[in-house]
Amino acid sequence: xxxxxxxxxxxxxxxxxxxxxxxxxxxxxxxxxxxxxxxxxxxxxxxxxxxxxxxxxxxxxxxxxxxxxxxxxxxxxxxxxxxxxxxxxxxxxxxxxxxxxxxxxxxxxxxxxxxxxxxxxxxxxxxxxxxxxxxxxxxxxxxxxxxxxxxxxxxxxxxxxxxxxxxxxxxxxxxxxxxxxxxxxxxxxxxxxxxxxxxxxxxxxxxxxxxxxxxxxxxxxxxxx
DNA sequence: GCGACAG
DNA sequence: ATCTTGTCGC
Numbered sequence: 751x752x753x754x755x756x757x758x759x760x761x762x763x764x765x766x767x768x769x770x771x772x773x774x775x776x777x778x779x780x781x782x783x784x785x786x787x788x789x790x791x792x793x794x795x796x797x798x799x800x801x802x803x804x805x806x807x808x809x810x811x812x813x814x815x816x817x818x819x820x821x822x823x824x825x826x827x828x829x830x831x832x833x834x835x836x837x838x839x840x841x842x843x844x845x846x847x848x849x850x851x852x853x854x855x856x857x858x859x860x861x862x863x864x865x866x867x868x869x870x871x872x873x874x875x876x877x878x879x880x881x882x883x884x885x886x887x888x889x890x891x892x893x894x895x896x897x898x899x900x901x902x903x904x905x906x907x908x909x910x911x912x913x914x915x916x917x918x919x920x921x922x923x924x925x926x927x928x929x930x931x932x933x934x935x936x937x938x939x940x941x942x943x944x945x946x947x948x949x950x951x952x953x954x955x956x957x958x959x960x961x962x963x964x965x966x967x968x969x970x971x972x973x974x975x
Numbered sequence: 976g977c978g979a980c981a982g
Numbered sequence: 983a984t985c986t987t988g989t990c991g992c
Contacts, residue, residue, distance in 0.1 A: 794982075796983055830983070832980040839982075860981045870981070891981045925992080930981085 751852050754878045759841045760827070766837045770869040777873050779863060782882055782937045786811045786854035789949060791958025792846070792875075793859050794839055795966035797975050802826045802839060804846035805966040807958050808853055812948055814957045819965055820849035823973070832891060833866050836874040843875060854881055855937075855945060857958045861885040862934035862942065864908050864917035866892050872934030883934030884942045885917075886956055890930055895919045898928050903947055908932065918943050922950040929954065 757769055791807045805821045822845035828838045847856075861870030862885030872885030890908065898904040898921045908917040908930060917932030920943060933942035949956040955963075 794983080796982095799984090802983095830982060832982090835981055865981080885981085887981050889981060891979090 751847055751850050752880055753844055753848055754880075756878060759837060761837070763831070763834070766834050767867070770867045770874070773874065773877055774868045776877055777863070777868065777935050779933050779935075780938055782941065784854060784882060784937070784941075786945070788817070788851075788853040789945075789958050790850060790853040790856045791956065791960070791962040792843055792856065793959050793962035793966050794842065795963075795970040796826070797823070797970045797973050800826045801975070802842040803966055803970055803973070804839070804842040805962045805969065806843075806846045806850045807961045807965065808851060809949075809958050809961065811854075814949065814951060816961055818851070819962070820846055821966070821969060822846035822849065835860055836869075836871040839871065840875060844878060847875075847879070852881075856881060856883045856934075857946075857949060857956050858883060858885050858934060859887070859959050859963070861887045861891055861917065861930065862932040863939075864890075864892055864930060864932035868916070870932065870934070872932070876935030882936035882941075884937070884946060885932050885934050886946055886959060887930040888927075888955075890919075893917070895930075900925050905943060915939065920946060922947065922956075923952070923954045926954050
């Protein structure tokens with residue numbers, strides 16, 4: 751897909767935080783009249799401590815059948831620091847996305863706006879793309895929220911310390927730990943929830959990222975290291 | 976200073 | 983994320 755080049759990834763901790771503060775101003779969370787027919791999911795595995803294997807799946811929507819996938823293996827330059835995940839995984843993800851055909855929506859493993867500076871990995875990478883992005887995380891990083899009801903589709907708002915709505919906890923599978931959904935860029939909070947639920951089948955995680963995770967693990971195993 | 980902390 | 987098999991419970 752078409753990728754923009756907004757800034758260098760080779761930056762230190764404080765500069766990375768400054769970049770996040772600047773980029774957050776470009777995030778647009780607003781209703782978008784999209785009718786996605788192709789959606790993508792991104793996930794990574796680590797064949798070695800500093801080697802990352804990013805996989806991008808492409809599924810038709812709303813059928814959710816795997817159409818194809820692309821991947822990229824690259825060197826991981828930075829450690830994992832809560833709040834700076836995109837600087838660690840971004841470079842490899844961007845390369846994998848370059849090998850991916852155009853899609854209408856992209857799902858990420860991690861948060862979007864539900865982030866200390868409103869720029870989780872789904873938002874950050876979303877700014878490099880020309881299509882909407884959504885972040886679906888397995889754990890909360892920032893803010894607080896109660897547990898949603900026990901039925902599929904039940905939700906509970908994620909509130910920042912200031913009381914702003916930054917995402918939702920969503921029960922995608924009955925009586926199974928909820929996931930945390932927040933828009934990355936280019937669509938509304940409500941749409942992020944809507945598409946996340948529609949992209950989820952009988953499992954806890956949305957099918958696009960679930961398939962990417964499975965493939966990433968499988969490819970890692972086939973890679974002889 | 977203490978606790979929290981995506982993948 | 984990663985090191986790792988079986989096993990308890992709905």
